[in-house]
Amino acid sequence: MNERIGRGLKLFLVVILMVFLTPIAQAQTIEEFSFEDIKMFIEEQYNPNVDKLPSFIKNFFGNERMNVYIDGIVVGLVSKDGRIIEVKEGEISNPTVKVFVKESTAGSIMHSDDPVTAFQIALKYGEIRVEGVRVVNWVKYSMANVITRIVSNIGILKSPYDVKQGEEKEIIYKGEIGILKLNSKGIRFVEFPGRKKVIIIDKYGGFVGLSSRNVQELIRLNPTGLTKNAGIYSQPKIIRTVDVLTEDGSVVRMEFRQPFSKFAYVDMIVYKNDEEKLKFMEYMLSNKTMATQIYNKDFRWNPLLTVYVTLIKEPNLFYTLVVLGDNRIEGTFNITQPIIQQEIYQKLIELKESPDAKILEKEIEDLSISSNTISNLIPATDMDLLRKDNILLLVTNSNISIKEVGGSRVTEYMSLIASTIIGLFGTKPGFIAGAIDIELHHASPEMGKYAESQIGSRPGGRAGTLHPEVFEEYESPWGPAYFPQRIKRH
Amino acid sequence: MRRKKIIIAFVVVLVFLLIMTFTIQTPSEPELTPNPLNAELYFFLSNGGLENALVDITPERALIRYNLPENVSTETTNFFVMKASARIAPNSSKIIIQVYENFTPLEEVIVSTEDVLAFMNGTITYEEFEKRIEIKSLNR
Numbered sequence: 265m266n267e268r269i270g271r272g273l274k275l276f277l278v279v280i281l282m283v284f285l286t287p288i289a290q291a292q293t294i295e296e297f298s299f300e301d302i303k304m305f306i307e308e309q310y311n312p313n314v315d316k317l318p319s320f321i322k323n324f325f326g327n328e329r330m331n332v333y334i335d336g337i338v339v340g341l342v343s344k345d346g347r348i349i350e351v352k353e354g355e356i357s358n359p360t361v362k363v364f365v366k367e368s369t370a371g372s373i374m375h376s377d378d379p380v381t382a383f384q385i386a387l388k389y390g391e392i393r394v395e396g397v398r399v400v401n402w403v404k405y406s407m408a409n410v411i412t413r414i415v416s417n418i419g420i421l422k423s424p425y426d427v428k429q430g431e432e433k434e435i436i437y438k439g440e441i442g443i444l445k446l447n448s449k450g451i452r453f454v455e456f457p458g459r460k461k462v463i464i465i466d467k468y469g470g471f472v473g474l475s476s477r478n479v480q481e482l483i484r485l486n487p488t489g490l491t492k493n494a495g496i497y498s499q500p501k502i503i504r505t506v507d508v509l510t511e512d513g514s515v516v517r518m519e520f521r522q523p524f525s526k527f528a529y530v531d532m533i534v535y536k537n538d539e540e541k542l543k544f545m546e547y548m549l550s551n552k553t554m555a556t557q558i559y560n561k562d563f564r565w566n567p568l569l570t571v572y573v574t575l576i577k578e579p580n581l582f583y584t585l586v587v588l589g590d591n592r593i594e595g596t597f598n599i600t601q602p603i604i605q606q607e608i609y610q611k612l613i614e615l616k617e618s619p620d621a622k623i624l625e626k627e628i629e630d631l632s633i634s635s636n637t638i639s640n641l642i643p644a645t646d647m648d649l650l651r652k653d654n655i656l657l658l659v660t661n662s663n664i665s666i667k668e669v670g671g672s673r674v675t676e677y678m679s680l681i682a683s684t685i686i687g688l689f690g691t692k693p694g695f696i697a698g699a700i701d702i703e704l705h706h707a708s709p710e711m712g713k714y715a716e717s718q719i720g721s722r723p724g725g726r727a728g729t730l731h732p733e734v735f736e737e738y739e740s741p742w743g744p745a746y747f748p749q750r751i752k753r754h
Numbered sequence: 755m756r757r758k759k760i761i762i763a764f765v766v767v768l769v770f771l772l773i774m775t776f777t778i779q780t781p782s783e784p785e786l787t788p789n790p791l792n793a794e795l796y797f798f799l800s801n802g803g804l805e806n807a808l809v810d811i812t813p814e815r816a817l818i819r820y821n822l823p824e825n826v827s828t829e830t831t832n833f834f835v836m837k838a839s840a841r842i843a844p845n846s847s848k849i850i851i852q853v854y855e856n857f858t859p860l861e862e863v864i865v866s867t868e869d870v871l872a873f874m875n876g877t878i879t880y881e882e883f884e885k886r887i888e889i890k891s892l893n894r
Contacts, residue, residue, distance in 0.1 A: 494810035
């Protein structure tokens, strides 16, 4: 009889172990951290806030010897009255409990603004698995797991980020009041008063991506067939940040972002006092005493070549502003005349002889960024023509190699002007004109309907308007074309 | 006898745990990993003047839903969207563009990504390309 009961017990144990050993839910973010990070987190975050945990959780984990397995890391913990009194790298002897946590879940807890709440959320969603060692502890923690499931279902384990479909819940997110909602695909997003952008968050309140109110409305109108990722936009890759001293003496931080994986296109975002955040060209417009100096990694001053081109009223005239260190020249380019014959060209030649131009040339490598590209070209269509702020801005102190530019006639001319100027200062011209004879392809009967370029398909430039020292002529299948001299043709 | 009672009680607890484990499900939530191509196409469209487009890219299709900006034709905009989508997501089989005007559905345009790329590369003429574009009204 006893033997049969024993066999039955073993069977139950196997079944229950299988239940508890099912893989824990996949968490969202992959975070890498070390034992030192965990130790610091326990000392600075967990222990001071332990009283915020529900008492039943605190009682269960209150006096234990725990081995915590976080993917590749093992941490031994000893708790007393809820607080962790000993933290050890590797397993501790005679453990009473084993805790299994995915690295991403641990990361979500450790990097949360409210780790105690994040810990409860992880328990609620079954992302922390606890196994008691020896029979009594095993039963205790099996019961704890069941209790956790019950309390999760009846709402005792609450998450500030739980929201029902159609509900609008006011929350404090990163110190700001926001409205938490669930979209038709079950995705959480936070709206902030007066802002069009919304933030997509996960169940821990962690940042997932950006979206906008309009995009969310477009999802709401017809969610059928959309994936959960619809309308969620991750932040572009940040490739470099630099501090820039402006003429008014203030320091702004410029962030260079690369939103496209395939194109050499870089967006510049300006932060001032860590508050304002705007695109560099907006900053240029708003602040005429623009950034003129830049510091390299050793905080040595280097001049920054800034080229700013915009269309003015007359269709063939482009206002051009060039700032190099303390020098500033401005004028107009007429794209119907060769650059060499224009007044602004003479000014550029004088600028080229300035000490700042020599420094620029010497310091190029110091300031080159990983992709060797700093630019702000606007791939655009003729819709650009409808916009008043039609601007092309190129800032460079580095080699530029923009392989493709798709644009309207206006943006292509602006690119051409800017790249020609950059070419004069000894850096690679930025625009391997994705096209082309600009007039031809924008005026052709077929393409003229859309007034767009055939991106990258017909290289070259319009004869007569280009600087002969920067661009060289060659015979393309479509007639005479011009290439930046420093760029190899493929 | 006492030992037997303890074992029975223990088995009852185990049965209870087993039943509860099977009957009470832990709330679960699927993983959410943003598709980087969605963001790339969104930025591309934004930089071209088409802001706030809904982008949803899968291997089967690149779906772009947008509100038509003022003073711009659907034809011009759709052409821009097609080319942008083909460049950013050349491996999506087709491009579905859903045009809305003030959040009211207007039309749906479906085109094969391969055809857009062929037109962009000059392999097919505009006339040939136009014939391969499927347009249907979304007005009810």
